[in-house]
Amino acid sequence: MSDNQILLSHGSGGKQTNSLISDLFLKYFNNSIISEMNDAAQLTLEGNKIAFTTDSFVVNPIFFNGGNIGKLAVCGTVNDIAVSGAKPLFLSSAFIIEEGFEKDKLEEIVKAMAEEAEKAGIKIVAGDTKVVEKGSADGIFINTTGIGTIRDNVNIKACNAMPGDVVIVNGTLGDHGITIMCERNGLGFDGDIKSDCASLNGLIESMLEVCPSIHVLRDATRGGVAAVLNEIAEASNVSIRLREKSIPxxxxxxxxxxxxxxxxxxxANEGKLCVFVPEEYADEVLEIMKKHPLGTDSSIIGKVVESGNSKVYIDTVVGGQRIVDMPSGQQLPRIC
Amino acid sequence: MSDNQILLSHGSGGKQTNSLISDLFLKYFNNSIISEMNDAAQLTLEGNKIAFTTDSFVVNPIFFNGGNIGKLAVCGTVNDIAVSGAKPLFLSSAFIIEEGFEKDKLEEIVKAMAEEAEKAGIKIVAGDTKVVEKGSADGIFINTTGIGTIRDNVNIKACNAMPGDVVIVNGTLGDHGITIMCERNGLGFDGDIKSDCASLNGLIESMLEVCPSIHVLRDATRGGVAAVLNEIAEASNVSIRLREKSIPxxxxxxxxxxxxxxxxxxxANEGKLCVFVPEEYADEVLEIMKKHPLGTDSSIIGKVVESGNSKVYIDTVVGGQRIVDMPSGQQLPRIC
Structure with missing residues (x-):
């Protein structure tokens, strides 16, 4: 591949994605809203603060243990809105379908979207359908774009992490990515390997009730917790120190x-988030998270430390320390 | 193909698209907003009326005389918002790119999007990039989803056409579709065959200034003017009578x-709309349209008549009359 070609790694959520965004998209789409690079754009519309976010889903396989592309398309966008501190309200859904795709599979996908939307308390209000010739797409791709209203008393942004903040995750890591990897490669492993695909807005709402001063919330999708924490460390100009033994x-x-x-x-996860809270709220937030069905395995995994270098460190179980770098190169393509 | 398969015609904007929408999407995504079936969903957010619309673009070829997929992706969504009587403000853009796609082509597309957004006076504020393996998509697909604010004093809906209304188009028909068809099939014809791809929000704004009581506005994309007029006839329970000799x-x-x-x-057109105005405003609206660079060839093409059957009729140049039916089957795929 030449330098002039788009690679799978440009879509993996790591270094190459970030350089494509900054070198190309931000070069042309240059405005104060998009350049904040939040999970959801924060708009002001007639005096109201609105969160607005888009995501296309190209997951392969389309159906997997724990969900399908439709459920994922709803959860993913609901979560991007919710982690911006907004209440998700409306969703659009746009389908690109390969000619010959089975209608009953499409129905199963659409049904899953409707069920997840109902569960998350949002409405799917706009849609579009395009069909391309056999061989011009791989089954089905779905874009969802969401709108939510940003709560008045919250200020959640990737650049808000502060030294002293405690970093919490709401449960076990890697479930979605490993499920997709096993299904795609026909790997059979014992035990319960199942995507964690879930809408986190309810959990986040309960967290914000006890602690409106949450500093940062991010869902840990492409690139996993490593990518998310590196982005936050960079945006906030802090370092983050993790304890390997606390990572569920x-x-x-x-x-x-x-x-x-x-x-x-x-x-990649599809139902996990990283929360940065001031230390004095950590126990209370952890407690409320553990009470929620989507947070029973919540754990404090680290804290924010003073920094000169915006790095993520991990204290390993064997007593060492290493840097958790930004993922680079091709992660698993088409994880979401 | 069996009955259980999605066909190209399901994405062509005609009868099959409509039955897929009503039999499948509306069956599951059932709420009062989506079931209104407007070009843009009309939402109420904290007391403000918002237009919200999504469209995926899969046009082939990606570059064509008069534009490219990027310009089209901005114009298309701007137009869907504008024809709902709203002022387009914000756009998201989500890219699905085939591995190996040339970066400089991507740059040309992104640049065209930025230029068209600037021209239309909207901001691209959110984005997403997915890359799929070579062979899993055809070059590049773009989704744009838009938000606008609905003007207070307008009430533009497909169901508002009234007997006596005059039907105006803002210029020559078929330019986009025929351009794509010629380029795709390598047909060389003399003369200026060029897509009409354009953002119509400025033209619409000038029309609404002289006539806030416009009843219906629709951009005539997939399925052309025939599909749009049939949808309006059905939604408004009226018939429409066209004069062939007035159609530019x-x-x-x-x-x-x-x-x-x-x-x-x-x-299909990508810069043309059908306007339904009360007869007493027709001359004034036509005049203002003709003064706008995107409306110089505007023409009154017909009127709304009393109906028992929601049909579109045309008085042909040779003195006959025929029914202009809803398009059925496969129109030209991937026109937008």
Missing amino acids: VKNEILGVCEFLGLDPLYI | VKNEILGVCEFLGLDPLYI
Whole structure:
């Protein structure tokens, strides 16, 4: 591949994605809103603060243990709005379908979208359908774009992490990515390997009730927790220190990761978020998270420290320390 | 193809698209907003009326005389918002790119989007990039989703056409579709065959200034003016009578249509709209349209008549009358 070609890594959520965004998209789409680079754009519309976000879903396989592309398309955009501190309200859904795709599969996907929208309390209000010739797409791609209203009393942004903040995740890492990887490669492993695909707006709402002063919230999708934490460290100009032994990973997932030589910190999740809260709220937020069905395995995984260099460090279980770098190169393509 | 398969015609904007929408999407995504089936969903957000619309663009070829997929993606969504009587403000853009796609082509597309956004006075504020393996998509697909604010004093909906209304178009029909068709099939014809791809919000704004009581506005894209007028006739429970001799079509386009056995009424446009205005405003609206660079060839093409059957009729140049039916089957795929 020449330098002039788009690579799979440009869509993996790591370094190459970020350089494509900054070198190309931000070069031309240059305005104060997009350049903030939040999960959802924060707009002001007739005096109201609105969150607005878009995501296309190209996951392969289309159906997987724990969900399908439709459920994922709703959860993903709901989560991008919710982590901006907004209440998700409306969703559009646009389908690009390959000629010959089975109608009953489409129905199963659309049904899953409707069910997840109902569960998340949002309405799908606009749609579009395009069909392309056989061979011009791989089954089905779905774009969802969402609108939410930003709560008045919150100020959640990637650049708000402060030294002293405690970093919490709402459960085990790597479930979605490893599920997709196993299904795609026909790997059979024992145990419960299932995507964590879920809408997190309810959990986030309960967290914001006890702590409106949450500094940062990010869902850890492409590039995993490693990508998210590096982005936050950079945006906030802080460093983050993790404790490996506090990072929740299911035994089955850890087994697959060890077998394949992967680090769960770099694996995509679809129902997990990283929360940065002032230390004095940490116990209270952790407690409310653990009470929620989507947060029973919540854990404090690290804290924000003073920085000269915006790095993420990890204290390993064997007593060492290493840098958790921004993922680079091709992660697993088409994870979402 | 079995009954259980999605066909190209399901994406062509005609009968099959409509039945897919009503039998599948509306069955599951059932709420009062989406079931209104407007070009843009009309939402109420904190007391403000918002227009919200989504469109995926899969046009082939990606670059064509008069534009490219990027320009089209901005114009298309700007127009869907503008024809709902709203002022387009914000756009998201989501890219699905085939591995190996040339970066400089991507740059040309992104640049065209930025230029068109500037021209239309909207901001591109959110984005997403996915890359799929070579062979899993055809070059590049772009989704744009837009937000606008609905003007207080307008009430523009497909169901508002009234007997006596005059139907105006803002210029020659079929330019976009015939351009794409010629380029895709390597057909060389003399003359100026060029897409009409343009953002119509400025033209619409000037029309609304002289006539806030415009009843219906629709951009005539997939399925052409024939599809749009049939949808309006159905939604408003009226019939529409067209005069063939008043329908503006460029000689070059008419030539290609005659050569290929096509009817310009069924060909997609990307810078043309149908306007329904009360008769007493018709002259004034036509005059203001003709003064706008995107409306110099505006023409009154027909009127709304009392109805028992929601049909579109045309009085032909040779003195006959025929029904202009809803397009059915496969029109030209991937026209937008």
